[in-house]
Amino acid sequence: MGGTPPFIRSASGAYVNDADGNRYIDFVQSWGASLFGHACPEIVDAVVKAAHLGTSFGAPTELEVRLAELIIDALPSVDMVRLVSSGTEAAMSAIRLARGFTGRDVILKFEGCYHGHADSLLAGGSGSGLATFGIPGSLGVTEGAARDTLTVPYNDLEGVRAAFAERGEAIAAVIVEPVAANMGVVPPGPGFLEGLRAATAEHGALLIFDEVITGFRIGYGGAQSAFAVGPDLTVLGKVMGGGFPCAAFGGRRDMMERLAPVGPVYQAGTLSGNPVAVVAGITALTLARERNPYPRLAKTTEELAAGLHEAFGRSGIAATVNRVETMFSVYFTAGPVRDFDDAKAADLDLAPEFRRRLRRESGEESARFGIEIDRVIGHEGGTLVDQPQRQIGLAAAGPAANQDAAALDGDAGGLDEHRAI
Numbered sequence: 158m159g160g161t162p163p164f165i166r167s168a169s170g171a172y173v174n175d176a177d178g179n180r181y182i183d184f185v186q187s188w189g190a191s192l193f194g195h196a197c198p199e200i201v202d203a204v205v206k207a208a209h210l211g212t213s214f215g216a217p218t219e220l221e222v223r224l225a226e227l228i229i230d231a232l233p234s235v236d237m238v239r240l241v242s243s244g245t246e247a248a249m250s251a252i253r254l255a256r257g258f259t260g261r262d263v264i265l266k267f268e269g270c271y272h273g274h275a276d277s278l279l280a281g282g283s284g285s286g287l288a289t290f291g292i293p294g295s296l297g298v299t300e301g302a303a304r305d306t307l308t309v310p311y312n313d314l315e316g317v318r319a320a321f322a323e324r325g326e327a328i329a330a331v332i333v334e335p336v337a338a339n340m341g342v343v344p345p346g347p348g349f350l351e352g353l354r355a356a357t358a359e360h361g362a363l364l365i366f367d368e369v370i371t372g373f374r375i376g377y378g379g380a381q382s383a384f385a386v387g388p389d390l391t392v393l394g395k396v397m398g399g400g401f402p403c404a405a406f407g408g409r410r411d412m413m414e415r416l417a418p419v420g421p422v423y424q425a426g427t428l429s430g431n432p433v434a435v436v437a438g439i440t441a442l443t444l445a446r447e448r449n450p451y452p453r454l455a456k457t458t459e460e461l462a463a464g465l466h467e468a469f470g471r472s473g474i475a476a477t478v479n480r481v482e483t484m485f486s487v488y489f490t491a492g493p494v495r496d497f498d499d500a501k502a503a504d505l506d507l508a509p510e511f512r513r514r515l516r517r518e519s520g521e522e523s524a525r526f527g528i529e530i531d532r533v534i535g536h537e538g539g540t541l542v543d544q545p546q547r548q549i550g551l552a553a554a555g556p557a558a559n560q561d562a563a564a565l566d567g568d569a570g571g572l573d574e575h576r577a578i
């Protein structure tokens with residue numbers, strides 16, 4: 158991001174307060190872990206009560222079963238669930254399970270998608286249109302760990318088919334963010350997810366949806382319900398943990414039963430299913446199911462995205478605002494942004510400069526935007542749309558801007574096709 162990040166002292170609802178006394182409208186929301194805003198009273202009450210009953214047992218609880226049942230009810234492709242403590246652990250374990258189930262080694266992933274920091278998932282491709290063998294994407298990742306990972310550009314179904322034509326018998330699984338959200342928000346193109354489903358089924362490989370971001374975020378049923386494509390395994394985190402270290406993977410019963418202790422694929426964790434974290438997850442999912450905040454959040458996000466588009470248009474800054482339901486991101490490029498190459502073509506220097514301007518220009522309350530994607534917590538009403546738009550207008554116009562010149566009416570009309578599903 159550039160500069161020193163704000164050190165947060167407290168947070169409530171849509172706002173965070175830093176150690177220097179600044180207050181921000183927070184579009185980061187713990188990178189998507191909180192759906193109901195910070196310090197959601199119901200979640201805080203539930204975890205305080207749970208903590209008084211003991212914080213870790215090293216034995217199963219009924220709470221774990223309840224959380225698993227909520228997930229199974231929400232996601233049509235999931236028959237069984239294993240709880241873990243982070244999205245990284247969930248993705249890494251799902252990969253091991255896919256390899257153990259199929260007896261194959263190779264994983265196919267997409268450029269610009271992130272699945273946590275396990276070695277084999279930190280492999281990068283060359284950025285060409287063809288599937289490429291992974292090269293270590295970080296110091297400390299061995300060539301051996303990266304070698305079994307193929308990478309293909311996002312939304313490139315032909316690249317996937319070519320990889321299967323060449324390496325089909327070795328590919329254990331395709332892992333994908335069904336809506337890519339780690340290179341900004343990039344929606345799947347028409348037929349992309351269906352094509353992945355068909356290609357994996359044809360070649361006996363598993364399809365893994367990494368719904369760590371999209372799960373319980375773009376709707377209660379995640380991307381698999383929104384796009385009506387069922388994966389074999391699903392990876393979850395963030396919202397389902399209610400802001401606590403709780404994540405999961407799940408899927409078809411015959412696959413999940415290959416996991417230890419019933420099956421031969423090892424997986425375990427001292428704090429997996431931690432009762433305090435699980436209570437936070439149960440409370441968050443129960444609230445999401447009962448309150449159905451999704452249509453309202455999507456509408457607020459749409460208004461904000463449209464307003465930002467308008468603000469950038471007025472100030473002559475080339476910017477593309479991608480949005481899928483309740484998530485959005487800004488790229489400083491004329492767009493469209495459909496894959497990692499498009500995302501990388503954006504002016505990356507402008508983003509930190511823009512954030513700096515937002516902080517400097519915006520008076521007592523600034524908007525805090527993330528690196529990748531942003532989320533709207535809509536319960537504070539119009540301020541969350543109007544004020545950030547006004548601030549964006551000021552920041553876009555530069556230090557000399559006066560408020561009147563940059564005032565926005567938010568009446569931007571519809572979104573371009575590529576910016577919405």
Ligand SMILES: Cc1ncc(COP(=O)(O)O)c(C=O)c1O
Nearest residue numbers: 243244245271272273369370394
């Ligand atoms: C899609 C996706 N998968 C996996 C992860 C890893 O999750 P965690 O940071 O909880 O390990 C992330 C984290 O941002 C993610 O966005």
